[in-house]
Structure formats: structure tokens, C-alpha cells
Amino acid sequence: MSAISAQSTKKPEAAAVLSKAVARAAEKLDVSKSLLAKVLGVSPPTVTRLYSGSYLLDQNRKEWDFALLFVRVFRSLDSIVGDESTARKWLQSENRGLNAKPIDLIRNTEGLVRVVQYHENRGRQRRARLAGDAAGRQQTLAACQRSGS
Numbered sequence: 001m002s003a004i005s006a007q008s009t010k011k012p013e014a015a016a017v018l019s020k021a022v023a024r025a026a027e028k029l030d031v032s033k034s035l036l037a038k039v040l041g042v043s044p045p046t047v048t049r050l051y052s053g054s055y056l057l058d059q060n061r062k063e064w065d066f067a068l069l070f071v072r073v074f075r076s077l078d079s080i081v082g083d084e085s086t087a088r089k090w091l092q093s094e095n096r097g098l099n100a101k102p103i104d105l106i107r108n109t110e111g112l113v114r115v116v117q118y119h120e121n122r123g124r125q126r127r128a129r130l131a132g133d134a135a136g137r138q139q140t141l142a143a144c145q146r147s148g149s
Helices: 003-009 014-028 033-040 044-052 062-081 084-092 109-147
Strands: none
Touching: 014 033, 014 044, 014 062, 033 044, 033 062, 062 084, 062 109
């Protein structure tokens, strides 16, 4: 196998994948580099290097855990609201369930975890509601079939 084909079939490193994912999530959510630095617990110059690809997140440092949480927030928002504009608005708006603006909460570890947990709970509720709706439709169909409707 040639060196070029070996490189193209090589799996990307986890650090490269997460580093790129966190930068893309921040861009899509319109999170500034300075705020992302606070979220990750790194310096603003480190975030600039992260964006340029000259810095990769380190699995052995807390920045890794914070990056995973941040990407989870983005992914859950993306699955719930479906578009970047609405996700950005949600992040900037006062949230009664969180008693704060999510953008303000993600600045520290406790707030970031709260936002992740909020979304996970919302996701569970949504899945339960969808499962309940599907079960309800099946029960209605079965009742119609029994009654001959």
C-alpha cells in the first residue's frame, strides 16, 4: 500500500476530531474565542491556535472534559431546535428552567454541567413523549380495528 493511501485510510486522532468539533460548535453557536477560552479553561491564544489547527486538545487535561461537555450542548441543541439561528437565540435568551441565560452559565464548570443536564432531561422527556404518542396511536388503531371502524 502506498504512503498516500495509507494516510487516507488512517483514522483521525480523537484529539484532532474533538479539537475541530469544539471550534466548529463555537462558530455555529456564535460563541466568541474569548468565551470559548473560559469554557475550556485555556488562554485566548490557545483557542486561536486551536482554530488554526496548530493546537490539539489534550485528553489528560481538564480542557478535554470541558470540550466534550461543550460539544454535547451543541449536539443536543442541534437535535432539539434543528437550526443554528434558533440555537444561538436559545443560548442568548433567559431560560426559566435554568433561571439564567445559558450563555452566562457555560462560563464556568457548574453552569456548563447544568446546561448539559438540562438538555439531557429535555431529550429524555421528548423521547418519552414521542414513545407515548406512538403507543397512543397504536392503541387507537387497535381499538378501531376491534370495533370494525
